[in-house]
Amino acid sequence: MISWSHVEVAYGGRRVLGPVSVEVRDGEWLGLIGPNGAGKTTFIKAAVGVASHTGTVSFGGRRRRRGLDVAWMPQRPHLPEEMGVADYVMLGRTPHLGLLAAESKRDVDSVYRALEKLDLLGFARRPLGTLSGGEAQRAVLARAIAQEAPVLLLDEPTASLDIGHAVEVLDVVDQLRKTEGLTVVSAAHDLTLSARFSDRLVLLSAGEVVADGRPEVVLTEETLRAHYGAGIRVMDDGDGPIVVPSRTQER
Amino acid sequence: MTQVTIPDEAPSARVGWLPLTIGVLSVVVAGAISITAGAAGLDPMSVVKAILDTLPGISIDSGLTDVESSIVFEIRLPRIVLGAIVGAILAVAGGSYQGVFRNALADPYLLGVAAGSGLGATIALSVSGDSALIAPFAFVGGMVAVGITFALGRSVGSRSATSLILAGVAVSAFATAIQTYLLQRDSDTLREVYAWILGRLVTVGWGEVLELIPYALIATSVMFGSRRLLDVLSIGDEEAGALGVDVNRVRGLVVVAATLATAAAVSVSGLIGFVGIIVPHTIRLLFGWSYRVIIPLSILFGASFLMLADVVARTAVAPAELPIGVVTAFFGAPFFLLVLRTMRGPA
Numbered sequence: 001m002i003s004w005s006h007v008e009v010a011y012g013g014r015r016v017l018g019p020v021s022v023e024v025r026d027g028e029w030l031g032l033i034g035p036n037g038a039g040k041t042t043f044i045k046a047a048v049g050v051a052s053h054t055g056t057v058s059f060g061g062r063r064r065r066r067g068l069d070v071a072w073m074p075q076r077p078h079l080p081e082e083m084g085v086a087d088y089v090m091l092g093r094t095p096h097l098g099l100l101a102a103e104s105k106r107d108v109d110s111v112y113r114a115l116e117k118l119d120l121l122g123f124a125r126r127p128l129g130t131l132s133g134g135e136a137q138r139a140v141l142a143r144a145i146a147q148e149a150p151v152l153l154l155d156e157p158t159a160s161l162d163i164g165h166a167v168e169v170l171d172v173v174d175q176l177r178k179t180e181g182l183t184v185v186s187a188a189h190d191l192t193l194s195a196r197f198s199d200r201l202v203l204l205s206a207g208e209v210v211a212d213g214r215p216e217v218v219l220t221e222e223t224l225r226a227h228y229g230a231g232i233r234v235m236d237d238g239d240g241p242i243v244v245p246s247r248t249q250e251r
Numbered sequence: 252m253t254q255v256t257i258p259d260e261a262p263s264a265r266v267g268w269l270p271l272t273i274g275v276l277s278v279v280v281a282g283a284i285s286i287t288a289g290a291a292g293l294d295p296m297s298v299v300k301a302i303l304d305t306l307p308g309i310s311i312d313s314g315l316t317d318v319e320s321s322i323v324f325e326i327r328l329p330r331i332v333l334g335a336i337v338g339a340i341l342a343v344a345g346g347s348y349q350g351v352f353r354n355a356l357a358d359p360y361l362l363g364v365a366a367g368s369g370l371g372a373t374i375a376l377s378v379s380g381d382s383a384l385i386a387p388f389a390f391v392g393g394m395v396a397v398g399i400t401f402a403l404g405r406s407v408g409s410r411s412a413t414s415l416i417l418a419g420v421a422v423s424a425f426a427t428a429i430q431t432y433l434l435q436r437d438s439d440t441l442r443e444v445y446a447w448i449l450g451r452l453v454t455v456g457w458g459e460v461l462e463l464i465p466y467a468l469i470a471t472s473v474m475f476g477s478r479r480l481l482d483v484l485s486i487g488d489e490e491a492g493a494l495g496v497d498v499n500r501v502r503g504l505v506v507v508a509a510t511l512a513t514a515a516a517v518s519v520s521g522l523i524g525f526v527g528i529i530v531p532h533t534i535r536l537l538f539g540w541s542y543r544v545i546i547p548l549s550i551l552f553g554a555s556f557l558m559l560a561d562v563v564a565r566t567a568v569a570p571a572e573l574p575i576g577v578v579t580a581f582f583g584a585p586f587f588l589l590v591l592r593t594m595r596g597p598a
Contacts, residue, residue: 050489067495078487082540087482094483095495100476147494 001026002151006055009042017042017207031198032187035228038204040187044153048072067095071147075155077140081129085139089114092146114146117172133160154186170197191243216241266544274551281555285331288562298323329457334561335554336467340516342553344509345527346545347474350481351502352412358527359513362419366426367396368517372447373430376440386518393514396422449574450523452561459519470512474546477505481542523576529583533590
């Protein structure tokens, strides 16, 4: 279980998040939604340990062991152009390597399993600089998966993917969640996609948790209009809520 | 768990046998050229025989006189070894700086070592006039300058690489200003300080070499041990931190080791420019981006590059000598441009 307890983050004296308290059960998929600037990325960074915060983030009641408890897929990852895809994914093995140790066969195996899962085997030797946006996104996810941490924190994992690849990538994550018992927290702007894959949604607005519950409970027209502002319609196809924009002015 | 077929050539971030062999050969060849070439006009074969004669179990008459023999063992050999060590230090320190600062233009002099050492050497000459004091003063000057850079870089608040680099720029400017003032007041020392700034590999026996060896060993061990972490740092401080790397500690350790060795090298050889930039970048262009390739090969090619540069410095205008810093830039710059052009294509 991962839990944020009274977590508050301020940048330069300005509060950007919290205090928030959220708990995610083992094996659960929590979708983090909210308008731009709501604090989704900060919420994730606090858990990763790269945003200094007050309050605590604990993993199964313990303090975080950096790199081992949580794997992070950042929203804007830094991709060294010349680095090969397999070498990049191998960086995910860093927490498992001693200071002076070299990679073992087990590390290489787990890199290639991650590449296979994300359909990147053919790209193993390709420099990151030559990948398309979607391929690069999958490489970043592969790195997070190779880390083999029990919690996966994904910040906009499908931002530069077309709808086909987006579903494919989220399916991979869902499958890993089921087979390896991963806990997933993902921040996204695509509300319909978030509803399809998450067990539970948390809606952040201005750094506060304003709604928390099953997708059909959180994604109501009233709640979304109150926090996103624009014209939004919510429908249901029997498989869960579908969120569609509606024009605020007549054609 | 599914089994995945892993291609034989899987990870590329390793130094291959071919580049490693070329590197070792370059050191051997550069060493051989250096020992046989020189102003004294010794027969190259006799020199080779004299060296083989020192090996255990081998006894060959080299035909060298005692004087010639001491030219080889007390003048040429220490100078060649010194050149190899200084070249290795400057190249590997440059490569490490480029890694920890993620800045292609970083060189070992970035944080004020050069200006601090220059000021130290100037003070030694203008106050005492004793050139034997140049080395200790230059070493202390370099370390004090970098110490101030670190103190300033941290007091700015953020511990980012940029604030450290900016502090280095400020400290360098300040030290250079004082040095210029001292030189202007005491123009007698100008020539000697200038000669030191351009770099020279003049030794008196093996003393300098022995002084430098501990620094070289510590620094190259630290940088060699950190080569994989330098690759991790290339994805940025935040992401490296999320992978469990203590970024500030790694950067601090590598910078201190590189700076200590650079200050030690500069104190005995003066400011030999360009090696710290050109060698690691040439390796990057020819053999790949990974610091697991760049660090070990920088040690080898840095050593051979400076040995060869010193051959030119000793022989081009013999019996006079060219400052080695002039040679490294004069030959290094066009070679580097050639590599850059060849590898990047006509874009």
